[in-house]
Amino acid sequence: xxxxxxxxxxxxxxxxxxxxxxxxxxxxxxxxxxxxxxxxxxxxxxxxxxxxxxxxxxxxxxxxxxxxxxxxxxxxxxxxxxxxxxxxxxxxxxxxxxxxxxxxxxxxxxxxxxxxxxxxxxxxxxxxxxxxxxxxxxxxxxxxxxxxxxxxxxxxxxxxxxxxxxxxxxxxxxxxxxxxxxxxxxxxxxxxxxxxxxxxxxxxxxxxxxxxxxxxxxxxxxxxxxxxxxxxxxxxxxxxxxxxxxxxxxxxxxxxxxxxxxxxxxxxxxxxxxxxxxxxxxxxxxxxxxxxxxxxxxxxxxxxxxxxxxxxxxxxxxxxxxxxxxxxxxxxxxxxxxxxxxxxxxxxxxxxxxxxxxxxxxxxxxxxxxxxxxxxxxxxxxxxxxxxxxxxxxxxxxxxxxxxxxxxxxxxxxxxxxxxxxxxxxxxxxxxxxxxxxxxxxxxxxxxxxxxxxxxx
Amino acid sequence: xxxxxxxxxxxxxxxxxxxxxxxxxxxxxxxxxxxxxxxxxxxxxxxxxxxxxxxxxxxxxxxxxxxxxxxxxxxxxxxxxxxxxxxxxxxxxxxxxxxxxxxxxxxxxxxxxxxxxxxx
Numbered sequence: 001x002x003x004x005x006x007x008x009x010x011x012x013x014x015x016x017x018x019x020x021x022x023x024x025x026x027x028x029x030x031x032x033x034x035x036x037x038x039x040x041x042x043x044x045x046x047x048x049x050x051x052x053x054x055x056x057x058x059x060x061x062x063x064x065x066x067x068x069x070x071x072x073x074x075x076x077x078x079x080x081x082x083x084x085x086x087x088x089x090x091x092x093x094x095x096x097x098x099x100x101x102x103x104x105x106x107x108x109x110x111x112x113x114x115x116x117x118x119x120x121x122x123x124x125x126x127x128x129x130x131x132x133x134x135x136x137x138x139x140x141x142x143x144x145x146x147x148x149x150x151x152x153x154x155x156x157x158x159x160x161x162x163x164x165x166x167x168x169x170x171x172x173x174x175x176x177x178x179x180x181x182x183x184x185x186x187x188x189x190x191x192x193x194x195x196x197x198x199x200x201x202x203x204x205x206x207x208x209x210x211x212x213x214x215x216x217x218x219x220x221x222x223x224x225x226x227x228x229x230x231x232x233x234x235x236x237x238x239x240x241x242x243x244x245x246x247x248x249x250x251x252x253x254x255x256x257x258x259x260x261x262x263x264x265x266x267x268x269x270x271x272x273x274x275x276x277x278x279x280x281x282x283x284x285x286x287x288x289x290x291x292x293x294x295x296x297x298x299x300x301x302x303x304x305x306x307x308x309x310x311x312x313x314x315x316x317x318x319x320x321x322x323x324x325x326x327x328x329x330x331x332x333x334x335x336x337x338x339x340x341x342x343x344x345x346x347x348x349x350x351x352x353x354x355x356x357x358x359x360x361x362x363x364x365x366x367x368x369x370x371x372x373x374x375x376x377x378x379x380x381x382x383x384x385x386x387x388x389x390x391x392x393x394x395x396x397x398x399x400x401x402x403x404x405x406x407x408x409x410x411x412x413x414x415x416x417x418x419x420x421x422x423x424x425x426x427x428x429x430x431x432x433x434x435x436x437x438x439x440x441x442x443x444x445x446x447x448x449x450x451x452x453x454x455x456x457x
Numbered sequence: 458x459x460x461x462x463x464x465x466x467x468x469x470x471x472x473x474x475x476x477x478x479x480x481x482x483x484x485x486x487x488x489x490x491x492x493x494x495x496x497x498x499x500x501x502x503x504x505x506x507x508x509x510x511x512x513x514x515x516x517x518x519x520x521x522x523x524x525x526x527x528x529x530x531x532x533x534x535x536x537x538x539x540x541x542x543x544x545x546x547x548x549x550x551x552x553x554x555x556x557x558x559x560x561x562x563x564x565x566x567x568x569x570x571x572x573x574x575x576x577x
Contacts, residue, residue: 043537139474225550226467226482265467265482268521272480274471275525278516291518307520330540366533366540374542376552378507396540439536441474 004033007192009185009209010241013037013084014216016044016061022216022239023067027074029255032241034188035071037084038181038214039064045178046322046437048088049122049153059090060175065097068173072102075172076110083163083184087177089122089153091115094175095456109457114166116176118451121154121319121444128448135319135442144321144442152437153322156444159284159313160206161197162451163187169455178320180283185210185242193246197285204288204310205248207281212252212270212305213240219252219270220301221260226269233259238301249306251298262301284317284446286310316443325438326363327405330396331412332370334425341372341385343420344393350419351395354411362408364398392425398436405433458565461557461573466492468550473527475535477509477546479553482523487568489522495558501526504556526553 010032012023016039026035039061052059064086074080087094095115102111121128125148128135135144135154144151155178164187166174176184186206189195195202212219220240221231238258244250252262271290275281278290287310294307335343348367355365368374370392372385385391397408409430416426462468462481465488470479481496483489501513511529518525532546533539543549557573565572 223469225469226484268482268523269467269469269480271521272478272482272518272523272525273469274473275478275480275516276473276527278518278525291520293520295521325538328538328540364533364540368542370542375548376508376555379504379552379555394542398534398538398540436537438538439474 002192004192005245007034007189007244008032008241009034009036009188009213009244011036011038011213011216011239013039013067014214014218015039015041016063018216020063020066024070025258026239026241027071027078027080029238029258032080035080035082036184036213037064037067037082037086038184039084039086040088040178040181042320042439043322043437045089045155045320046153048090049322052089057093060088060094060097061086064094065101068098069101072105072107076107081167081172081188083174083188085176085179085181085184087115087175089120089155089177091117091175091177098173098175099456111173112171112455112457114169114171114174115454115456116158116162116166116174116451118449119155119158119178121156121449122151125151125154128444133444133448135321135444138441138443144440147323147440150324151321152324154319156317156319156449157284158451159183160187160190162453164191165453166455167191169453171455181214182207182210182283183285185213186285189244198312200286200310200312201308202248203286205250205308206244207283207286207288207310208290208293208305208308209242209244209250211281212267213242215270215273216240217260218273219267220254220262221266224261224266224269226265231261235259248308249304252303252305253301262303264295264297264303267295267303282314284313286313315446317446317449319442319444321440321442322437323440325436326398326400327402327433328396328398328436329405329409329431329433330394331409331431332392332394332425333412333415333423334390334392335420336390336422336424337388340388340391341369343422344369344391346420347393347415348395351411351415355408358407360404360407362397362399362404366396368394370394402433409433458560458562458570459557459573459575460560460565460570461555462496463554464571464573466554468553470546470548470550470553472532472535472546475530475532477528477531477549479526479528479549480523481526481553482521486522488570489519491560491568491570492524493517495560496524496556500556500558501528504553508552
């Protein structure tokens with residue numbers, strides 16, 4: 001327990017691909033204690049697994065090395081600690097890359113890097129299946145054995161425990177693989193305030209603080225529908241910070257003199273994002289109740305959060321499994337006024353007839369008319385796109401047979417010369433055939449997953 | 458009186474597999490009960506006809522003056538399988554806000570709900 005009255009955790013990345021400037025801005029714009037960087041979406045692990053197969057030194061979020069470089073001074077000289085799930089399927093290689101970067105700047109030995117492993121279940125799949133863990137798909141109920149030969153990644157979602165351990169052992173940088181996004185924020189609070197492993201309300205508060213800042217600026221004015229025109233200066237948007245107290249209450253804010261907005265509506269939009277049953281937000285550490293959250297305006301760009309309730313965690317961990325699931329390709333053409341939608345619809349009929357004549361059928365064929373109905377479908381109304389200046393015709397196919405998908409990719413561009421008129425937007429040529437790596441969510445008993453913490457210095 | 462959700466609520470949506478979630482948030486605290494009363498599961502099923510293939514579940518969050526809708530079968534298989542532009546359900550939020558509900562005139566007037574006049 002640190003005895004601190006307030007701990008500030010800053011969110012610096014909401015996904016792999018987020019704003020490169022954000023981590024540095026978070027440590028330079030004002031005082032923060034922790035920088036939390038979330039790099040992993042559901043399918044990210046499978047991409048990283050493929051990279052590791054090609055090069056055993058890869059398989060982590062490489063953006064993280066640049067992010068660490070941009071905040072190195074704050075970590076070394078201001079005592080800011082960094083917690084990131086950048087390790088992917090190779091946390092050790094990620095740590096080595098960060099150490100090499102630090103050495104280049106004469107800061108070797110200034111970083112104590114906690115490396116957490118044990119989430120990777122890929123080498124253990126057969127052992128788990130053989131011992132009766134069926135790893136059934138949480139959505140469909142099918143046992144994993146159905147797709148076993150196509151599995152390319154399997155990672156358990158790890159909670160706060162090993163991160164707390166790494167901090168206890170003096171780490172100032174913690175690199176983990178597939179942790180839950182929310183544990184990255186809750187763990188330092190638990191470490192600083194000494195919250196017990198069964199202090200459910202406080203753990204739930206930490207998890208909800210994590211949920212609010214895990215998507216970066218999406219809680220501080222980014223992608224915010226409420227009053228969007230008047231949200232100030234998004235070019236200079238401030239990423240979120242939670243100022244947490246030992247009792248589990250916290251304030252969501254951002255640095256002074258940054259753009260964006262933190263208000264009850266911006267925070268509420270983030271709270272409902274990707275929500276399931278709000279009574280039971282299940283994490284490895286605690287089950288949080290989103291219907292207990294109380295928000296109050298705490299002044300300009302400050303929202304107070306209190307009242308959060310939690311209850312005992314379950315005895316399971318969620319497992320994110322990725323498996324090969326066929327191929328897909330999507331191509332598009334743009335038709336111009338007049339009658340852009342009619343032309344695009346004619347192109348669709350022609351293309352589908354040609355696919356029929358080739359005897360090509362697919363598991364799925366989807367046509368969309370961007371500018372008329374692609375995102376809202378029939379809700380856009382019967383007249384939607386009727387007099388549009390242009391319509392993008394977008395068609396995709398999906399199938400287990402790669403050759404069929406390849407053949408499809410050759411049928412789109414010819415329409416430029418042998419289909420309806422006033423067509424453009426084909427500069428990219430034939431679309432690429434992509435292998436689909438699909439997601440298989442499952443549960444496993446907590447007892448079968450053991451994490452390991454190593455602190456490198 | 459006709460009331461369009463866009464004029465009384467804001468929203469954000471996301472995905473979990475082949476399910477899109479829409480969090481629908483009242484623009485004024487006193488309008489939350491209108492959402493509870495008129496934006497029912499059945500109303501959402503009707504609204505999303507031809508857009509989703511599965512059912513709808515609704516959860517109430519009076520503390521946030523919000524409703525959470527789970528729209529099943531919304532994303533052509535979801536995630537990497539989906540061929541849709543909106544494979545992750547990001548704009549089901551605004552699709553929901555297109556909904557027009559019928560509120561008795563007296564109730565609408567008492568709550569100062571903005572009237573929606575359809576323009577075709």
